[in-house]
Amino acid sequence: MMGFIWFWLVAVMIVGYVVLDGFDLGVGVLHLFLVRTEAERRATLASIGPVWDGNEVWLLAGGGTLYFAFPLLYASAFSGFYLPLMIVLWLLILRGISIELRNHIDVGVWRALLDGVFGLASALLTIFFGAALANVLRGVPLNADGYFFLPLWTNWQPGLHPGILDWYTVIGGLVALVALTLHGALWLTIKTSGDLAQRARRMVTPLWLALAALTAVSLAATIIVRPASLNNYFNYPATFIVPVGVIASMAGIWLLNRNAQPVKAFLSSCLYLFFMLAGACWGLYPTLLPATTGADRDITLSRAISGPHTLAVGLIWWGFGMVLAIGYIVFVYAKFRGKVDMHADGHRALGTTRLSDETEIQPLPQLQMLSLCPCSSRNASIDLLQSGELTSRYFVLQELY
Amino acid sequence: MTAELIHRLHFAFTITFQYLFPQLTMGLALLIVVLKSVALKTGSEQWDRAARFWGRIFAINFVFGVVTGIPMEFEFGTNWARFARLSGGVIGQPLAMEGVFSFFLESAFLGLFLYGEKRISKLMHWFSAVMVFVGSWVSGFFIIVTDAWMQHPVAYDRLPNGQFEVLSFWQLLTNPWGLLQYAHNMTGAVVTGSFVMAAVGAFYLLEGQREQYARIFLKVGVIAGLVASILIIFPTGDLHGKFVAHNQPAAIAGMEGLFHSEAGAGLVLMGQPNEETGQIDNPIVVNDALSFLIYGTTKAEVKGLDQIPRDQWPTALPLLFYAYHIMAGLGTWFVLLMIVSAFLLWRKQLFTARWALWALLLSFPLPYIANTAGWMTAELGRQPWLIYGLMRTSEGYSNTVSASNGLFTLLGFMGLYALLGLLFTVLIYREISNGPEPKNTPVEPMRVAGQ
Numbered sequence: 062m063m064g065f066i067w068f069w070l071v072a073v074m075i076v077g078y079v080v081l082d083g084f085d086l087g088v089g090v091l092h093l094f095l096v097r098t099e100a101e102r103r104a105t106l107a108s109i110g111p112v113w114d115g116n117e118v119w120l121l122a123g124g125g126t127l128y129f130a131f132p133l134l135y136a137s138a139f140s141g142f143y144l145p146l147m148i149v150l151w152l153l154i155l156r157g158i159s160i161e162l163r164n165h166i167d168v169g170v171w172r173a174l175l176d177g178v179f180g181l182a183s184a185l186l187t188i189f190f191g192a193a194l195a196n197v198l199r200g201v202p203l204n205a206d207g208y209f210f211l212p213l214w215t216n217w218q219p220g221l222h223p224g225i226l227d228w229y230t231v232i233g234g235l236v237a238l239v240a241l242t243l244h245g246a247l248w249l250t251i252k253t254s255g256d257l258a259q260r261a262r263r264m265v266t267p268l269w270l271a272l273a274a275l276t277a278v279s280l281a282a283t284i285i286v287r288p289a290s291l292n293n294y295f296n297y298p299a300t301f302i303v304p305v306g307v308i309a310s311m312a313g314i315w316l317l318n319r320n321a322q323p324v325k326a327f328l329s330s331c332l333y334l335f336f337m338l339a340g341a342c343w344g345l346y347p348t349l350l351p352a353t354t355g356a357d358r359d360i361t362l363s364r365a366i367s368g369p370h371t372l373a374v375g376l377i378w379w380g381f382g383m384v385l386a387i388g389y390i391v392f393v394y395a396k397f398r399g400k401v402d403m404h405a406d407g408h409r410a411l412g413t414t415r416l417s418d419e420t421e422i423q424p425l426p427q428l429q430m431l432s433l434c435p436c437s438s439r440n441a442s443i444d445l446l447q448s449g450e451l452t453s454r455y456f457v458l459q460e461l462y
Numbered sequence: 463m464t465a466e467l468i469h470r471l472h473f474a475f476t477i478t479f480q481y482l483f484p485q486l487t488m489g490l491a492l493l494i495v496v497l498k499s500v501a502l503k504t505g506s507e508q509w510d511r512a513a514r515f516w517g518r519i520f521a522i523n524f525v526f527g528v529v530t531g532i533p534m535e536f537e538f539g540t541n542w543a544r545f546a547r548l549s550g551g552v553i554g555q556p557l558a559m560e561g562v563f564s565f566f567l568e569s570a571f572l573g574l575f576l577y578g579e580k581r582i583s584k585l586m587h588w589f590s591a592v593m594v595f596v597g598s599w600v601s602g603f604f605i606i607v608t609d610a611w612m613q614h615p616v617a618y619d620r621l622p623n624g625q626f627e628v629l630s631f632w633q634l635l636t637n638p639w640g641l642l643q644y645a646h647n648m649t650g651a652v653v654t655g656s657f658v659m660a661a662v663g664a665f666y667l668l669e670g671q672r673e674q675y676a677r678i679f680l681k682v683g684v685i686a687g688l689v690a691s692i693l694i695i696f697p698t699g700d701l702h703g704k705f706v707a708h709n710q711p712a713a714i715a716g717m718e719g720l721f722h723s724e725a726g727a728g729l730v731l732m733g734q735p736n737e738e739t740g741q742i743d744n745p746i747v748v749n750d751a752l753s754f755l756i757y758g759t760t761k762a763e764v765k766g767l768d769q770i771p772r773d774q775w776p777t778a779l780p781l782l783f784y785a786y787h788i789m790a791g792l793g794t795w796f797v798l799l800m801i802v803s804a805f806l807l808w809r810k811q812l813f814t815a816r817w818a819l820w821a822l823l824l825s826f827p828l829p830y831i832a833n834t835a836g837w838m839t840a841e842l843g844r845q846p847w848l849i850y851g852l853m854r855t856s857e858g859y860s861n862t863v864s865a866s867n868g869l870f871t872l873l874g875f876m877g878l879y880a881l882l883g884l885l886f887t888v889l890i891y892r893e894i895s896n897g898p899e900p901k902n903t904p905v906e907p908m909r910v911a912g913q
Binding site for chain 1: 522525526528529530532533535536538539540541543544546547548549550551552553554555557558559560561562563565566567569570571573574577578581619621625627628629631860861862863864867871874875878882885888889892
């Protein structure tokens with residue numbers, strides 16, 4: 062019973078991480094090619110600035126939960142996936158540094174560099190996370206002690222001795238890349254306005270088509286690579302609700318986005334991620350990490366679970382702590398709800414001096430004039446201001462509006 | 463190099479680099495609360511600006527602390543898999559609790575503190591500073607609890623498969639080792655925070671700029687520095703040392719360089735431990751002092767390394783000895799410097815005493831060294847054990863991760879962290895040279911018009 066509860070609590074942490082950090086990873090991918098001006102880039106980053114760090118906490122809290130609830134799985138998987146995990150850590154470091162420090166140094170090349178790092182790290186992270194999940198679904202060559210060590214690739218075939226990357230896990234990586242980019246596009250549709258939001262919304266169609274195709278391919282591939290994934294579904298036919306949910310939420314994204322209901326479309330995308338992950342977990346249960354070297358070496362729930370007292374005590378503080386945590390999360394999202402102000406609210410990185418609330422700017426005759434303009438021409442003037450020849454240091458002006 | 467050594471270095475390097483940032487943020491968090499409280503009480507805009515300035519320094523440190531902190535939780539699994547497998551049921555709990563109870567809190571209120579000042583009341587802004595402080599100190603607590611269990615395992619049982627299981631959650635959290643180390647460590651963080659604050663004040667005065675802020679920084683830095691420098695020796699360091707002496711005699715013997723058990727053992731102030739001859743070369747000794755410090759009497763016998771089986775000696779004996787002595791020596795310097803500075807402050811002479819300002823400025827790196835040396839003392843003293851008395855370090859590392867794979871990622875971290883260190887230095891330098899005053903950003907109208 063405890064095993065069942067903790068299996069699904071860890072699954073909840075993973076879903077929480079993917080749904081929340083997923084959109085800021087997706088925004089990171091998108092901002093590479095979606096934004097056209099520095100102002101749009103700032104608005105894009107401002108839409109995730111106050112929340113990305115809290116979103117990433119889900120990964121840490123999830124890792125910690127996995128550590129104490131299923132120590133064998135934690136030990137085996139983390140040491141076995143050693144090389145890709147270290148790459149993930151480096152990417153997480155680079156990503157966090159690049160979003161937070163881009164506004165600290167007002168040099169165009171510096172910003173361009175950090176924006177590139179941020180986008181690239183975001184894209185690679187989505188691929189790694191998707192591939193990681195696919196690795197778990199496919200199984201790894203566990204030895205008799207429950208350990209393994211995977212090279213980055215071998216012959217690109219899932220089999221007895223696969224690598225981290227093979228054709229199956231690459232599909233998993235692509236599903237994650239496209240799904241989270243779509244997730245991010247929907248987030249931007251909600252949080253930004255004007256031309257940028259329109260472009261984000263138009264991105265949804267091609268991404269949706271790609272995702273629909275990839276989802277179908279990945280489901281088929283999973284059944285080919287590990288037919289046992291279907292056992293739970295046939296034993297409990299009611300759980301076919303999960304794949305139905307995947308299809309329904311896909312349809313929901315399409316329809317709601319077409320009807321210009323971005324919030325509902327985004328929630329639909331959350332549901333899609335939830336159903337995909339829940340479906341994968343249910344396909345595994347009660348195995349946690351299948352062995353390619355024989356089912357008797359599978360790391361199962363009963364083998365990996367911590368002691369009963371540990372889990373009982375954990376349930377108390379975990380429940381209490383997560384209620385508190387969800388309280389802060391709701392609070393933060395409520396505080397920063399609504400659209401990012403495209404003209405006033407550049408993402409002020411943590412600790413930026415230049416763009417702090419205190420920065421006082423000598424008034425400019427031109428700008429005072431602009432501020433008297435009717436709205437449309439004012440925006441046009443600002444667009445003009447923002448394009449081309451201006452060095453980025455003058456974007457501090459936007460703070461005025 | 464053996465895989466064991468590589469995995470030890472891997473963890474040691476990443477955590478030593480990481481701890482450069484939290485030791486400042488934990489100390490500063492308290493001082494920012496002080497600044498905000500004065501501002502709230504007096505309505506002084508200057509103290510508010512001082513708080514905002516240190517909030518910005520805090521934030522940069524926080525970012526670096528967060529990104530370099532993520533690897534720490536993963537390295538238990540990646541580099542110490544056999545240890546993680548057996549210990550997860552116990553120390554996985556405080557690690558997960560840190561995420562659940564502290565990180566969510568910290569990230570939420572830091573955002574509010576830094577971005578939200580205009581959107582919330584003064585009282586709410588003060589409250590968010592307090593919550594950032596609480597979050598960072600709670601986070602420190604869970605990490606210390608984790609380490610304390612490895613140093614002094616309590617309230618555990620072993621399951622048939624060898625895994626450790628918590629028997630009493632309450633005893634795990636109130637492990638006496640943990641409480642003492644927490645008090646000692648957090649005081650150490652306040653020492654770092656106050657020395658850095660005082661050093662920036664001294665820097666401004668020596669440069670002859672921003673004098674009103676410099677005075678605030680010096681006042682708060684020196685007073686907090688004095689209190690923390692005393693507390694770190696007495697009672698926290700003293701009690702912690704006695705507790706180590708009773709529970710890890712091998713560690714204390716290694717720290718003090720005591721090869722032979724002695725009644726009326728002397729305190730070695732300086733010297734070089736020589737493992738081959740089993741003595742301290744070129745020692746300067748205070749007679750009977752060690753017995754007195756541990757047992758409160760000059761006659762008591764202190765257990766030396768000769769009473770401890772050779773295979774249970776700390777594995778890096780000279781390093782342990784030096785680390786401990788550097789920590790203790792610097793701790794003495796902190797008290798001296800802060801007593802003199804506080805005296806000058808009281809006599810209203812500190813702001814003009816250039817020699818004292820120079821001493822304060824040049825002393826800012828020393829708490830970082832002392833905190834690092836203190837942690838080295840604790841962790842080297844624990845060797846050769848990973849969980850004291852229960853599991854050896856040689857039994858805990860990931861033996862499926864080869865030495866060269868470990869070396870590859872260690873070098874990767876070293877390169878990346880060298881880059882981060884450079885970046886950090888540039889950013890902090892910019893903040894300090896920009897200063898707490900709001901700036902008039904000069905704007906050239908002609909260029910704005912794009913001409």
